[in-house]
Amino acid sequence: MTLNVGVIGVGMIGQDHIRRITHVVSGARISAVTDVDFDRAKAVAADLPAAKALQTGQELIDDPEVDAIVVASWGPTHEEYVLASIAAGKQVFCEKPLATTREACERILDAEVATGKRHVMVGFMRRYDEAYRAMKATITSGDIGAPLMFHSGHRNPNVPPHYTSDMIINDTCVHDVDVARFLLDDEIVSARVLTPRKNSLASDHLTDPVLFIFEMAGGALVDVEASINIQYAYDIRGEVVGESGTVELAETNKVVVKKGGQWGGRVAEDWRERFIRAYDTEFQEWIVAASKGESTGPSSWDGYAATVVCAAGLQAMESGERVEVSLREQPDLYKVTAQGPTGTD
Amino acid sequence: MTLNVGVIGVGMIGQDHIRRITHVVSGARISAVTDVDFDRAKAVAADLPAAKALQTGQELIDDPEVDAIVVASWGPTHEEYVLASIAAGKQVFCEKPLATTREACERILDAEVATGKRHVMVGFMRRYDEAYRAMKATITSGDIGAPLMFHSGHRNPNVPPHYTSDMIINDTCVHDVDVARFLLDDEIVSARVLTPRKNSLASDHLTDPVLFIFEMAGGALVDVEASINIQYAYDIRGEVVGESGTVELAETNKVVVKKGGQWGGRVAEDWRERFIRAYDTEFQEWIVAASKGESTGPSSWDGYAATVVCAAGLQAMESGERVEVSLREQPDLYKVTAQGPTGTD
Amino acid sequence: MTLNVGVIGVGMIGQDHIRRITHVVSGARISAVTDVDFDRAKAVAADLPAAKALQTGQELIDDPEVDAIVVASWGPTHEEYVLASIAAGKQVFCEKPLATTREACERILDAEVATGKRHVMVGFMRRYDEAYRAMKATITSGDIGAPLMFHSGHRNPNVPPHYTSDMIINDTCVHDVDVARFLLDDEIVSARVLTPRKNSLASDHLTDPVLFIFEMAGGALVDVEASINIQYAYDIRGEVVGESGTVELAETNKVVVKKGGQWGGRVAEDWRERFIRAYDTEFQEWIVAASKGESTGPSSWDGYAATVVCAAGLQAMESGERVEVSLREQPDLYKVTAQGPTGTD
Amino acid sequence: MTLNVGVIGVGMIGQDHIRRITHVVSGARISAVTDVDFDRAKAVAADLPAAKALQTGQELIDDPEVDAIVVASWGPTHEEYVLASIAAGKQVFCEKPLATTREACERILDAEVATGKRHVMVGFMRRYDEAYRAMKATITSGDIGAPLMFHSGHRNPNVPPHYTSDMIINDTCVHDVDVARFLLDDEIVSARVLTPRKNSLASDHLTDPVLFIFEMAGGALVDVEASINIQYAYDIRGEVVGESGTVELAETNKVVVKKGGQWGGRVAEDWRERFIRAYDTEFQEWIVAASKGESTGPSSWDGYAATVVCAAGLQAMESGERVEVSLREQPDLYKVTAQGPTGTD
Structure with a gap:
């Protein structure tokens, strides 16, 4: 009855998912962990009731006591582990990005489509x-x-020292890219980035803010204001403008x-506070689906689209020009008919 | 075309009405002023383009260059000036209270009813x-x-040193008394006052806050929270609870x-900021009506009811018991059929 | 590691708690159920992975496969099951009311105090x-x-046919009684109930709305507006008025x-929608504590105080008078020093 | 004491200003009117206490009983009347646009600068x-x-049949152009217009909505969403994003x-409801200044800048490209140092 989950990568985000699976949501437990730092994997496993530390991701994926895999390692390693999970016929939850290049994402699409069913969330x-x-x-x-339009606002109080300007597209706006596709149920066909005067509170090397359009x-138009050193709070804004009315996110x-x-009232301090329940729900729904050997939620196709759009966004930020986005033809596997947060529906 | 207005009492509130009539609203000018301090009257008149200072209220009321009167003097003098205005057949705007006792108010009602038309706002x-x-x-x-219910909140940041506990009923809650009659289009039949622990930021001699019920x-029930040293702002709250919905005052x-x-947003600093437009509108509507020799808005009856209810409220605050309120039979003159803020409509 | 929970009473609320323990929160499972309708108990058990149906509450409490008990049966049976759980040395979660009379609550206090530790939430x-x-x-x-004051509003769109006027105190306002004690960290010493004109949309036999004071x-003063047929939504309002500011519940x-x-935005449809997360958190915190053999949250003392205050409220509703509330001296067991939702803290 | 105002053009907007000057604000009266339809001018004058109808704008401007002029005629006639008012040494309030071409605006600037003082609001x-x-x-x-950024939203429920696509820039967004200059205290240097899919509720010949950037x-960046057939209400949105916080227009x-x-609450029905008080204040401030022979508020320079930016906006809407905006050097006359809504301050 209980889903045995193996976790690849037990840094901050991996440990948070372990806590969530162990103490918050229902129906799963951690049976194995691995990490590039094996000592850290052993320390994390030692604190868990039923988990072992394994040397490699491949070993973990192949372990018969692992029913499903969470990939929370460094982005460039995602492709390898997702492909291995698909090859093992196991369900895999992959933190964004699905993979760091269009080509890597397409290899995942090919592998998954070849199995005839979804394995990846x-x-x-x-x-x-x-x-x-x-x-x-x-x-x-x-x-x-x-x-007709979606105005999105993505505001961070500040960013860590290692944050680089490409991350405003790849790590910050990537969420707005996905949520625009989700809300509007449509693909993105072009990208453009406008940059106002730099926020003087941002580090010298950063482009901040940007207007990613x-x-x-x-034909709908999306503008994303990303402000990554706005000091006051972590504030996620959003308004969809329809032909006869609008809907916007309320204050929280x-x-x-x-x-x-x-x-007045508070604004969230950081993304954890703002989205903690979303993470809980995300994992609860994944566990329910994975326990039945099924996938749910954002698919490999969604991960692929996000990676391709962000690459175009980066190119647009550098050139100052409009950049076209083109995706391969969408395999039937990802054409969603049912309601729910599956695929881009 | 222009209404010549005489003002009795040129203290803070009187001077504010003079400013309003002179510089804000349309259709009137100050033609005469008087004050218990004649020097002050002269000084005020000297700053106005067309006003003379007169020695007494009676002199001002009788002056042929005064078409209509504003009474802004000390409460105990109101009866005399309102009665004299009625006797002179002139329209009079009287600051609250209409008069300080039930009996005085009834004398005004008698005098006004005897003329067969309204003279007093x-x-x-x-x-x-x-x-x-x-x-x-x-x-x-x-x-x-x-x-079915009206929850009212009347919050002052603080009160001046001369403020006494009876003023929380007579000067503060009197507005809630009137607005309850206005909103619910009904008379008040009983009063009760509950007193929680005193606000330690209030002067020792004050009862603050109170719940005036x-x-x-x-059969509708009204509860008025009056807090007169609540520090944060001047905040007027109000919610009417109906059988199938509610309506409440929005933030300003x-x-x-x-x-x-x-x-967040601001709350008003004081009653001037909160109600400045209401004063402007009140005077504009009075000037339009008085120019035609007519009355509008809150009548002598409304002033009478407020004085009687506040007397009952004071008695209830002292006794801790429920006190019944009884009004004389309402003269036809004050039975309103038309729409608008006239009478209790 | 997993807490085995036995549930007494598998009606609507009992089944909802079973769903919650099984599918939502972490760390527990249902090991046994019982009900006055044994067929219903069997049907519920049949749908659960690890639960048996038992004939009586006593049998369930005594069962070695039951670590902790949820009492969700008819109110008059609560005393018996809570006392039996204490006698068995097991942690028990008891739906409100703790017991239906002051005397029954006091018997529970006596029994629990005699054990030297808390068993009841x-x-x-x-x-x-x-x-x-x-x-x-x-x-x-x-x-x-x-x-200084707490204004509470408790509004139901409507009530089921079996709802009687005493329930507006015992079932509806009981929550406001507890939350007032929680927020103000203080005991209630008197009760008074005022009743405006009846809502014409309420059944003839109901008193609706009431103002429970x-x-x-x-010395703080609390007024609770309870409206049980207000049609528009399930709306929980609350504002605490302090000496220098206020705090109120935001819209949801x-x-x-x-x-x-x-x-505009939605108001909740019913109590499930409004408080579903609170129920989840309540059970998650109870499971964590019960797994360690400890209690948390609202205690027997809180249940006792609520029952006594509601009895005074009913008496006040009938008499129209102020009714004093007196509690026995509080045992040390319930005197809370630590922070958190334990006791009245 | 009273300012005698002559009004050129007594169509809908002109008549509204006449009503405002006559019945709402203080210190002015209408002494003369004229209109391309002389019968209309006569009819309007007949309803006013002290106004005559004159045959031409020039005659009105020259009339010794006209102290100051309101130009509310058809846009292409503005230049002539504003120049004549300057030549006559009289203060003039000119409805937007100041003039319809850059060159016409520059002729007004030249004429006004030559007098050494401001005459135009x-x-x-x-x-x-x-x-x-x-x-x-x-x-x-x-x-x-x-x-750093200003997000503006300008939404009309619908537009009249004669509305053409250029008007979304010249008549609708012109207000956002001016308010951006006012709020940011800066000049606009480039314009770009993006057009999403057309609102199907708009007439076939219209471009609606647009994103005017x-x-x-x-270096600040401004995006204006103009939606002119959005059905639900007349809704003016605005948010300025600063380096460490934001400020946005509250609901009304x-x-x-x-x-x-x-x-929830109402949104305004149309621009009259939303901005009626702004018009009142605008005229009250103009009357106070004009009575002293002075100008206040938006100047000829502001009118010039708006006309030039809108011309660039139209070019950008047609080409889809970024269009640079260049203004002549600003005369000292328009360099504002004092606080207040004068100039772009």
């Missing part, structure tokens, strides 16, 4: 956020008419305080 | 506030069903600011 | 609601000064929609 | 809106850090209503 957790789900439900209901195949504060001439 | 400016008007319109529309003739901030982990 | 789930927790944190922070030992909508001349 | 009423003023005050206070001289509803599962 990509960690785009915003699709599990209640607010984005309510947004999508509002759009689908027809209450605001057909969507993309067009959807159906639980109480309103009045003092000192002001009324 | 009482300065309950909340009836001219856009938010209260929208509340009343919502109730009248039937959108929330018949009103009254029942309406039709014009912009939302996000900084330092918070989002 | 009472199901006042609002203490686990994020918004109420944020309210309490705000009060504790000192940001709004010492609390109580005083705290420290996730998105704001603009259409047809309006902007 | 242009009707950009948003600068008098309380919300925009609060926004500007927030920016100026430094609370949100230096401004411009860069400021200091006065009350919050809860019914039918929703809570």
Whole structure:
């Protein structure tokens, strides 16, 4: 009844998923862990009731006591572990990115399509956020008419020292890329990046903020403001403009305080606070599906599209020009008909 | 075409009305002023283009260059000037209270009824506030069903040194008394005052806060929280609970600011900021009516009811018991059939 | 590692807790169920992976495969099962009420105190609601000064046919009683109930709405508006008024929609939607504590206080008078020093 | 004491300003009117206490009983009347546009500069809106850090049949152009227009919506969403993103209503409702200044800049390319040092 999960990569994000599977969600336990730092893997395993530390990802994937795999290692290693999981016929949850290049993603698509069924879920957790789900439900209901524009705002109070300007596209805006595809149920066909004057509170080497603009195949227009040193909070904004109405994310504060001439509420401190429930829901839904040998949620196709769009975004940021995005033809495996957060639906 | 207005009492509130009539609203000018301090009257007149200073209120009321009168003097003098204005057949705007005792108010009612037409408007400016008007319109529309309760909150950041505990009823809650009658279109039949632990930031001699509860003739229940040293702002709250919905006053901030982990807006600093537009509208509507020799807005009856209810409230605050309120039979003159803020409508 | 839970009473609420323990929270499973309708118990057990149906509550409590007990049966049976659980030395989660009379509650207090440690948690789930927790944190922070008043609003769209007027106190306002004690960290010393005109949409036999007013030992004043046929939604309001500021529950909508001349958001449909996460958190925290043989959260003392206050409330509703509330001296076992939702803290 | 105002053009907007000057604001009256339809001018004059109808604008401007002029005629006639007013040494309020071409605006600048003082105020009423003023005050206070981006939203429920696609720039976005210059206290240096899929509810010949993007001289980036058939309401959105915080326009509803599962408030029906107070304040401030023979508010320079930017916007909409904007050197007359809504300050 209980799903045995092996985790590849037990850094901060991997350990957080281990905590979630162990103490928060229902139906799974950690049976094995591995890490590039084997001592760290052993230390993490020692704190868990039923987990062993293994030397390599391949060993973990092949272990008969591992039913399903979580890939939370360094991005460039994702392709290898996802391909190995598919080859082993096991369900795999892969943190974003699915892989770091278009070609690597396409190898995963080829491998998965060859098996005739989905094996991969990509960690785009915003699709599990209640607010984005309510947004999508509002759009689908027809209450605001057909969507024409999506204004997205992605604001970080600050970024760590190792953050580089390409990360504003690949690590920050990648979430807006995915959520735009999710909300508008459509593919992105072009990218453009405008850059205002730099925030003087950002490190010298950073481009911050940016306005990342993309067009959807159906003609809707998306603008993403990414501000990565905005100090005040971690603030995720979003508004979809329809033909006859709009829907936007509400503020997330639980109480309103009045003092000192002001009324107001909190804004989230960081992405953990803002999206912690989305991560919980994401894993609960993955465990339920994986326990039945099925996939759910964002697919390899979604991971592929995000990687391709971000590459175009980087090119657009460098050139200042509009860059076209082209995807291969979508395999039937990823054409979703049912409702729910599966695929781009 | 221009209404010549004489002002009795040129203290802070009187001077504010002079400023309003001179510089803000249309259709009137100050033609005469008087004050218990004649030097002050002269000084005020000297700054006005067309005003003379007169020695007494009676002289001002009788002056042929005075078409209509504003009474902004000390409360105990109101009866005399209002009666004299009625006797002179002139329209009079009287700041609250209409008069300080039930008996004085009844003398005014008798005098006005004897003339067969309204001459008096009482300065309950909340009836001219856009938010209260929208509340009343919502109730009248039937959108929330018949009103059953009204929760009112009246919060002052602090009060001046001369403020005494009876003023929390007579000067503070009197506005809630009037607005409850206005919103619910009904008379108050009983009063009760509950007192929680005293706010330690209030002066020793004050009762603060209080919960002033009254029942309406039709059975609706009203609770008024009056907090007069709440520091944070001047905050007027109100919610009417109907059989199938509610309507409440919105916050009044014009912009939302996000900084330092918070989002929010201003609350008004004092009653001037909160109700300045209501005062402007009140005077504009009075000038239009008075120019035609007519009255509008809160009547002598409304001033009478407020004085009687506040007397009951004071008695209830002292005794801790429920006190019944009884009004004389309402003269036809004050039975309103038309729409608008006239009478209790 | 996994806590084996036995459930007494598998009606609607019992089955919901079984679903929660089985599919939502971590660390427990259902090992036994019983019900006054044994066929129903068997049917429920049949759908669970590891549960047996037992004939009686006593049999379930004594079963060695039951580590901890959930009491979700009819209120009058609670005393028996809670006492038996204490006697068996097992942790018990008891849905409210702890017991239906003061005397029954006192027998539980006596039995629990005799063991020298807590065994009982009472199901006042609002203490686990994020918004109420944020309210309490705000009060504790000192940001709004010492609390003086608590305005609570408890609104049901409608009530089932079997609902009787005493339930507005015992089943509806009981939550406000507990949450007032929780937020203000104080005991209730008197109760009073005022009743406006009846909502014409309520059944003839119901008193609806009511204003339930109580005083705290420290002098704070609480007013609870309970409206049980208000149609529009299930709406829980709350505002604590401090000496220098206020804190109130925010709206709970996730998105704001603009259409047809309006902007706005949803209000919850029913208590399940509003408090589902609070129930989840409540059980997760109980499972963690019970797995260590400890209690957490609302205690027998809290259950006792709620029962006594509600009895006074009913008496006050009938008499229209103020009714004093007196509790026995609080045993040391329930005097809380640590932070957290334990006891009345 | 009273300013005698002559009005050129008594169509809908002209008549509204006549109503405002006559019945709302203080200190002015209409002494003369003229219109291309002389019968209309006579009819309007007949309803006013002190106004005569004149045959031509020139005659009105020259009339000794006209102290100051309001130009509310057809846009292409503005240049002639503004130049004549300057030549007559009289203050003139000119509805936007100041003039329809760059060259015409420059002729006005030349004429006004030659007189050595300002004579012209242009009707950009948003600068008098309380919300925009609060926004500007927030920016100026430094609370949100230096401004980097301005997201503006300009939404009309629908447009009249004669509306053409160039009007989305010249008549709709012109206000956002001016308010961006006002808020950011800077000039626009480039324009770009992106067009998503057309709103199917718009007439076939319209481009709707558009995303009008411009860069400021200091590097701030502005994006204006203009949606002119969005059905739900007239909704003006705006958010300035600073280096450490943001400020945005609040909703304008006065009350919050809860019914039918929703809570919410009104959005304005049209521009009259949204900006009626701004128009009142604009005229009151103009009358005060003009009575002293002085100018205030948006200047000829602001009118010139708006016309030049809109011309670039139209070119950008046609070409799909970025278009540079260049203004002549700013005359000292328009270099503002004092605070207030004068010039671009």
